[in-house]
Amino acid sequence: MILEGTHINKYFYDPDKHQVLKDNSLQISEGELVSIYGESGSGKSTLLYILSTLDTDFEGQLFIQGQDIKKLDSTALTDFRNKHIGFVYQFHYLLPEFNVLQNVMLPALKLREKSRVAIQQDALALLDEVGIAEYAHRPSYKLSGGQQQRVAIARALINDPTLIIADEPTGNLDQKNTDIVFKLLQNITENRGKTVLIATHNPKIYKNSTRTIEMIDGSIRL
Ligand SMILES: Nc1ncnc2c1ncn2[C@@H]1O[C@H](COP(=O)(O)OP(=O)(O)OP(=O)(O)O)[C@@H](O)[C@H]1O
Numbered sequence: 001m002i003l004e005g006t007h008i009n010k011y012f013y014d015p016d017k018h019q020v021l022k023d024n025s026l027q028i029s030e031g032e033l034v035s036i037y038g039e040s041g042s043g044k045s046t047l048l049y050i051l052s053t054l055d056t057d058f059e060g061q062l063f064i065q066g067q068d069i070k071k072l073d074s075t076a077l078t079d080f081r082n083k084h085i086g087f088v089y090q091f092h093y094l095l096p097e098f099n100v101l102q103n104v105m106l107p108a109l110k111l112r113e114k115s116r117v118a119i120q121q122d123a124l125a126l127l128d129e130v131g132i133a134e135y136a137h138r139p140s141y142k143l144s145g146g147q148q149q150r151v152a153i154a155r156a157l158i159n160d161p162t163l164i165i166a167d168e169p170t171g172n173l174d175q176k177n178t179d180i181v182f183k184l185l186q187n188i189t190e191n192r193g194k195t196v197l198i199a200t201h202n203p204k205i206y207k208n209s210t211r212t213i214e215m216i217d218g219s220i221r222l
Pocket residue numbers: 012013014020038039040041042043044045046047
């Protein structure tokens with residue numbers, strides 16, 4: 001089991017208390033490609049934020065690779081996240097002042113487990129895998145949206161995490177680039193045995209996932 005969440009509740013105060021996630025329990029195993037879909041406002045991003053360990057202010061329990069997330073202090077949690085979870089967002093959040101290669105290297109440089117040379121080799125191999133090695137030394141802002149999202153996937157993989165979490169990774173892309181990006185995410189599970197969790201509105205993605213989870217009004221539909 002890679003991820004196990006039990007009885008997850010989330011409340012927001014704006015200013016009145018309202019419940020956005022209602023008693024969500026889920027388990028995700030190694031090698032699965034799971035899509036979460038549901039209407040806008042149903043709570044997908046809020047749930048993904050919690051499952052990504054970016055929000056620990058929730059009721060319930062979350063274990064990732066056997067680690068109780070709530071037992072980690074903030075430094076340990078940052079290290080844990082950097083090492084075990086890769087992120088892909090709708091907007092790629094690449095740093096425009098860095099070139100493509102540097103953007104991919106960054107999470108590994110932060111982790112400081114490998115030499116710079118080894119990290120660079122890994123990053124170049126990943127850029128090759130996502131089909132944009134030729135742009136390694138270009139500033140990231142000079143790439144198209146689809147190319148930038150491929151860089152974001154390479155960056156998500158640089159620390160060899162077991163779990164990749166993607167929130168609307170194709171939300172900003174046309175159909176051709178959507179197909180390319182989804183194929184890459186599929187390859188990550190099929191060839192590398194990683195676990196991928198995607199929130200998406202795209203039926204083509206959730207219909208081609210190994211499992212789909214529907215969210216309705218803050219709850220996973222059982
Ligand atoms: N910081 C916040 N403060 C108050 N309410 C919030 C906050 N973030 C989200 N919400 C509310 O929580 C609910 C779920 O939002 P969430 O973004 O998780 O939905 P979603 O399913 O991801 O939607 P979309 O598909 O549009 O991205 C919505 O009603 C939203 O207004």
